[in-house]
Amino acid sequence: MSASDSSAPSSPDITLLRQPGLISCLVGRNLSAFSSQVQAVAVGWQIYSLTHSAASLGFVGLAQFLPMLLLTLPAGHVADQFSRHRIVITCQMIEASAAFGMAIASWQHLIGPWALYALVALFGACRAFEMPAQQTFLPAIVPTSLFPRAAALSSSLFQVACIAGPSLGGVLYGFGADTCYALCCIGFASSALATASIRMRFPERRRQPITLESVMGGIAFLRRQRPMLGAISLDLFAVLLGGATALLPVYAEDILHAGPVALGLLRAGPAMGAVLMAVIMTRWPIRRNAGKIMFLSVAVFGVATIVFGVSRSIPLSILALMVLGAADVISVMVRGALIQLGTPDEMRGRVSAVNMLFIGSSNQLGEFESGMLAACVGAVPAVVIGGVGTLIVTGVWMRLFPGLRELDRLDDIKPSA
Template structure:
């Protein structure tokens, strides 16, 4: 279908505006399905990787190396990926990455079903997966603000988060069940899921408007750094989440808790991995109907503090029920921070820089997940898993208190529905 000539403010990838409701907006359902299928597959894969590497090695250091293997390509590739997202077809980038993820999962399935999987094969697959995600995420993060107008973004982001977390609920549980039939079955399901996400991404009606291509340079990186330095509320939100995730790396120790502390087995690991998402889904549903449009800054700080307290409770718990509840509260608190940070990053950034700013955001937060797993695993090898997780929760509380003083602009942030690019 031919499109109208782009206006001077045409985005790199945007949908032709139409006055429709959130639930009937063209392309939104395709975007939500693609993101959900990809997230579901990643969660199933995380269960398979964590349990398989621990079964092969019985080593917390091996779990730490899994996080490091995914962290390193993110550090090296996210900034080039953000630059590519600002100058190339974002949808095509996402499609290629999802194809790579599907093929790597299929190869792991063949290896597992053949019985010749080694720890080094798992590390290699995780590295490839991390590299693909490094390019996929900055481009995918730009889709939602291109699909819906700014006043609909907080509610649309909550819907997206609720479906993302629903996948995170079912993914670990299904992964735990499927692992009973073998890791190869888990990887096979992941390959199908990533392929489905690829097909759905192709169905999103986004229009690519080429821009003059400039090489990645130091000046381009400095431009993004100066842009973020001039917006302390955005910088504070991103860095607060970075340290909260980095220090509160309880999820890295879930295989150890399921196996050696709670004695819950693979099914228990699936339940523990699903617990944060259960809390997140409940919180996301609430945010769909009651968006965060007042006192957003104080609510974000309160949510991160709750995240730290829940981490400490999980660390010292010996009850499966208490552990699941603590992780659910942790997941609910995290959603509040995700929605506020997403609104600041996506709506306050001009489309010409959205890929690079999204890349910085993912570098801070996506890589901090893997680096947090590495930190928790190495610290656990020194002081034990309980001490490692508890110390992370205490550190999160200390960072929250420090950030309130360091970023008063974030503390005074009020409404999200009137944020505009500047």
């Protein structure tokens, strides 16, 4: 190599991977995500096998939602006052211990529906503290200029975990739910070790007492930032109305007449589409018209939900879920860049907590809504109604939040006061 070649600047991809702590951050996050996905397949199939009730699948979502509803905002305050690093490690170790308990209880045939609801609620409580703290890692590790690529890389690896987790979970469930939970225990413990190896420094923050004003600080901040509020609330209603994943056990067994392996493939469908889109966006990130692209992606999400709802073919159902996942990852990336880059560091924990309350809990509340609606009108009408509702919300939000619609370049976003 010539001297001129050796002095040439590194490519953005190489520069990104050289950021200290990035690899450990990604490994820790994605091992945790992988374990959560394996657990979701096992819990969903086990609870449906025990009850044969669509409503019981909805109660799983409710059991996860309630702890997040109660704890996420206080958890955001905690993330802004204490070591975010230690918070994440502690939560991951509790998750590993709970998964170990689930494995033993399933192995000994001591687990029933109410025990599953209780353990899922414990995981919901852990995620309420873990996720707001974990969301602050990436902007603390990579510079703003590399954040869109880092977010795309993180999302693509996250989606790989979401593909491998359900697929492997479906296969391993054939050996028993205890096998799935044992794997989850190993995964959560390994994620805690990876997180512990991250070396990063956060700015010193002045401790504040826990008051209603400080806990609600994230909401107050978002009320002043209309584009951020629009992005978060749009995803809330899209996921709430268009969440078909809660009914996948019903589709796999009663509509598509398949087994746990097919359920794993269906659960992996959104992630397969998302990882393809995330890889594309890692190489070609959104340059212009980010707001319009986000609204278009949510509309596509609604259409794909409707197609999945009416499908009676496993390949078509998986394809519809892949399109759904690809559309969703676009809105996730735009929203993530808008929130993480537009929020000052001293507010990131609380704003991330509000984001996770809206987005994370909407997944569980959407599962509850889907399960209850399916119990009343049937699984297919419930999914179709949700997809139509997503399209309606998209049109309304385009009029309510013109600032979000006109959002252009993501790398121009600056922290707001």
